[in-house]
Amino acid sequence: MTVNDDSFTNWKIREEIAESMIPLIGKLHREQDVTVLLHSRSLVNKSVVSILKTHRFARQIAGAELSVTETMPFLQALTTLDLGPSQIDLGMLATLYQADDRGLSVAEFTAEAVAGATGANKIERRESRDVVLYGFGRIGRLVARLLIEKSGSGNGLRLRAVVVRGGGAQDIVKRASLLRRDSIHGQFQGTITVDEDNSTIVANGNEIKVIYADDPSHVDYTEYGIRDAILIDNTGKWRDREGLSKHLRPGIEKVVLTAPGKGDVPNIVHGVNHDTIKPDEQILSCASCTTNAIVPPLKAMDDEYGVLRGHVETVHSFTNDQNLLDNYHKSERRGRSAPLNMVITETGAASAVAKALPDLKAKISGSSIRVPVPDVSIAILNLQLARETTREQVHDYLREVSLTSPLKRQIDFITAPDAVSSDFIGSRHASIVDAGALKVDGDNAILYLWYDNEFGYSCQVVRVVQHVSGVEYPTYPATAV
Template sequence: MRIALNGFGRIGRTVLRQVLRHHPDIELALINDIADPATCAYLFQYDSVFGPYPGRVRAEAGMLRIDDRSIPFTGRRALGDLDLSGVDVLMDCTGTIQTRAHAAQGLKAGARSVLISGPCDEAERTIVLGANEDTLGDARIVSNASCTTNALAPLLRAVQDRFGILSGHMTTVHCYTGSQPMVDAPRGPFARSRAGAVSMVPTTTSATHLIDLVLPDIAGRVTGAAVRVPVISVSAIDVTLRLSSPPAGPAEDALRALAEASEVIGWTDDPCVSTDLRGRPESLVIALPETLPRGDQLRIFGWYDNEYGFSARMIDMARRMSARG
């Protein structure tokens, strides 16, 4: 499989780390980013979340050199200016694609498919592995939804299929991101304009809308909100569901069984804190000690590395899209 990365920020760099570590069969045909190549090389070499890359990284003329591997590196602002001939999947990790016409520039440049690393209402499909991958079909412009949707949707799919969901509410306890300022500064919503590293910030989450899109059979049944918190990585979902058929036995056993039957959900019996989950590739890791059943209600708490797990799903989705031929 040949992929190209448009955008070499948090997700683009994390995708590349995983490709180099776990996917030797994937060929990276191109990296495109408008930032200075030397800065991009430095930020890949030294990462505040995942630590230094265990090798040599440097920028050369038109190349990003990682150990003995040379990857073409360009700085084009428009997708249509890229040469994507022979690329199976263009992963757009810029966070800027909001229209189908914009994404289609990648197809016109030669890519067979475009995978968007975030919500895009105009994508042909929004797909979350473990929730609705059976609807992918022949779509060539696909959104991978959001990190929180990837954590929540597979859980809701599994619970709905096994127990039935009557209603529920989810709060994501989310680490701060680049969309928040380091010091108080205008960012649109008042609370999101406050310094992200010193306060817990109540806000909204795109997962509320995306869950209805990805799981139309439970649309309108699960609401959601977010609290941004002063940690640099790893987030959590705290969801309480009212079930039509609650588990007959211990809820922890039922959730463990759901996780073991899933390709993207994990579980832990340990009393973990957020930093313990850094670098986990699952979309969600259910914290079984936090399970709380009460009659027809079930509280589920789960961790997700919002960068590493989401990037792992980007690679999985690219493989699925490429395999269609």
């Protein structure tokens, strides 16, 4: 047998194993509300090739490829346990098991590592929580996709309605089509049908009422059977407490803004300060995509090295706020053609850091350049540290943060030397450290942080909503053993 034959045979074996993993992962998700992860990447509803690629990606951050032959025994062990709602990371199980010298079997080690989610310790499955989207633009439709994707277990978050302004003939058909096909993020994973008579979009069995209103005060959500819902405002029209309070109508309990909040509205970056949300807080903000990209790595660097001051320069994809061709705009430069120019503009991300990281004493300044790409941006974070270090030390530290720290869902890490912006379309992390671009000289560190300013940010929004609704389930094994 040739080397090529050996490689092909090995691939077919791994294909077969990955194929057999799919029903096990699906059953755990549907019946027990367990989300199976691999180094923070969900394996739910993934294809055979996607599962194999996710295993191979582990080499980028862990230094070696994980094989399904290594993780399958842990997945099989999970199916024998009395698990409650949780997230379980096969990558972490395999990594920790390799480092364990007690001679335990895979089944014994797995049962011990996830004991907090089994038997008397397990969390009871909660009733689904109603969610309403106010606005259905770029972020609104991506959040909708995520909510629909995560509704498979029947528990957790349930998208009940979308509120939009009337757009004329076949409005609902056109909006459903925009949900179905996206020029950047591709086809919707599932089926979408439209019931025009009842003003309803049905996506993967989820009935979503389309409500037409020009103002929040015009809607009584209880008329649609909606109770105690979380409303996600994707319009950015109201950003202070007074304006956002207009959404607190019958049927709505909490309001989440997908833009930086003003005044005393809490700006939340999941993974950093989401645990500071007060149970009775009704209005909060998920800050901006750039704030979510820079705050987690900034916190990580401050925790380890201390940060005395910093500057962030964002090279940001253009957005719908800009013009296709030169035209009037209330901002001085944003009126110039977005696909034809690099446009210097302001960013509020640096000032928003103080709200998300109040204990950070360092002054952070910032500016931004909009560039002619439709999605994925990069933040260049230039930091003066409290002590000197080396590139190798920062490199290894950030890689470890991405693997085992409480910020592993926010911070990703890539070592590919030829990575470019389009490689990160669809990333679910708030930011991705580009290891090859990292620069360190004594007490100065420059981090290059990619982020999908649409999808990665939408994932952060959904995580905040899961947290405030009580359906953000714990992850096992515990971080950093």
